[in-house]
Structure formats: structure tokens, C-alpha cells
Amino acid sequence: MPTSHAISRVDEQTPLIAPPTSQETGPSSGASMSSALFWKVGALSGALAVGLGAFGAHGLKKRIADPAKLANWGTAAHYQLIHSVAILLAHNHPVPATLFAAGTALFSGSIYALTLDTERFRFLGPVTPLGGLLLIGGWVALAFAKGGPPPRWPRF
Incomplete structure (x- = not known):
């Protein structure tokens, strides 16, 4: 099979997502420790959100009766x-990723x-509300992030 991303023939052995080439990996590709850190923060925050959501839907009802x-x-x-x-979407863009992480901690954490x-x-x-402003800032910063969406994503 050729090493380029152009796949001329599709069969059961064809990967759905092409593996990165050597030019797309390594320190010179923009992959950094902060990118890996934001990826882990986003993934762990997602896991925590699911756990806390489940706790709120089931365990918290035993402690709190107020529907609000x-x-x-x-x-x-x-x-x-x-x-x-x-x-996770912004893991390669430190400013919006930082704003999202801080905003989530402040907004959701305080609630x-x-x-x-x-x-x-x-x-x-x-x-x-400060956390909410950081979340809004994260979306605005992401809109103007250098490079836009990842190259394999559809551009609208």
C-alpha cells in the first residue's frame, strides 16, 4: 500500500483514518507538552462530567430535595x-484551551x-459568571485561532 494519504483502492484492510506521516508527528509538528496536557485535561474532565452528572441524577436526590x-x-x-x-477540539491552541479549562472549573465547579x-x-x-465569561472567551479565541480547524476536518 502506498505511504501517501491518497488511497486508490478501498477494502477491509483500508484504515478509516489515515495514520500520520513522519512529517505530522514529533516536536516540530506543533505537537507539544501543552497539547498533550490539554488533551488529557479535556478527556478527564469529560469523564468527571459524566460521573458528576450520574451522581446528580441518582445519588444527589437523596441529599437535596430542591428541584432548582x-x-x-x-x-x-x-x-x-x-x-x-x-x-479536546482546541488542544493544539493554548489560549482557547486554557480559557475553556479555567472557565469550566470556575463555572461548573462553583455551581x-x-x-x-x-x-x-x-x-x-x-x-x-466569571467562569461563563471565560467560556465565551474560549469560543471567541477558538474562532480566531491561528490555523483554524485541523486539516482533516471539513471546512464549512
Whole structure:
């Protein structure tokens, strides 16, 4: 099989995603420690979001009866999951990835804490909108990130 990405014949042995060439890997390709770190942060944040969402849907109902608080927990888990994917998408772009990671921690984290104990974590109330602004900033930064979407993604 030729080493280029052009595949002239498709059969059961043809990979769905072409493996990277030596020019696309290694330190000179833009792959960096921060890119790998953001990838791990995004993936672990996604796993945590699923776990916290499940806890909110099942275990938290035993501790909290207020439907508004339960809905807030669901919102926090929902935003965390969406922005975990955003971190994965932006892992090669440090500014938007940092904004997404920080915004997720502040936005979702403050909502989780306020849901569990509003009085104890009241000081986190102003942190929630700050986290939201960071999330918005992450999307704006991603829109203007150098290089745009990864080369194998469709461009619209």
C-alpha cells in the first residue's frame, strides 16, 4: 500500500483514518507538552462530567430535595461535558484551551459547590459568571485561532 494519504483502492484492510506521516508527528509538528496536557485535561474532565452528572441524577436526590438545585447541578454537568469536548477540539491552541479549562472549573465547579452547600460556598456566587465569561472567551479565541480547524476536518 502506498505511504501517501491518497488511497486508490478501498477494502477491509483500508484504515478509516489515515495514520500520520513522519512529517505530522514529533516536536516540530506543533505537537507539544501543552497539547498533550490539554488533551488529557479535556478527556478527564469529560469523564468527571459524566460521573458528576450520574451522581446528580441518582445519588444527589437523596441529599437535596430542591428541584432548582438539582437542575443547577445538571446544568453544571452539561456545560462541563460540552466544554470538555471543546478542550479536546482546541488542544493544539493554548489560549482557547486554557480559557475553556479555567472557565469550566470556575463555572461548573462553583455551581457544584453552591448546590452542595449554598451557605458555606456563598462567596463563590460571583465566580460563576466569571467562569461563563471565560467560556465565551474560549469560543471567541477558538474562532480566531491561528490555523483554524485541523486539516482533516471539513471546512464549512
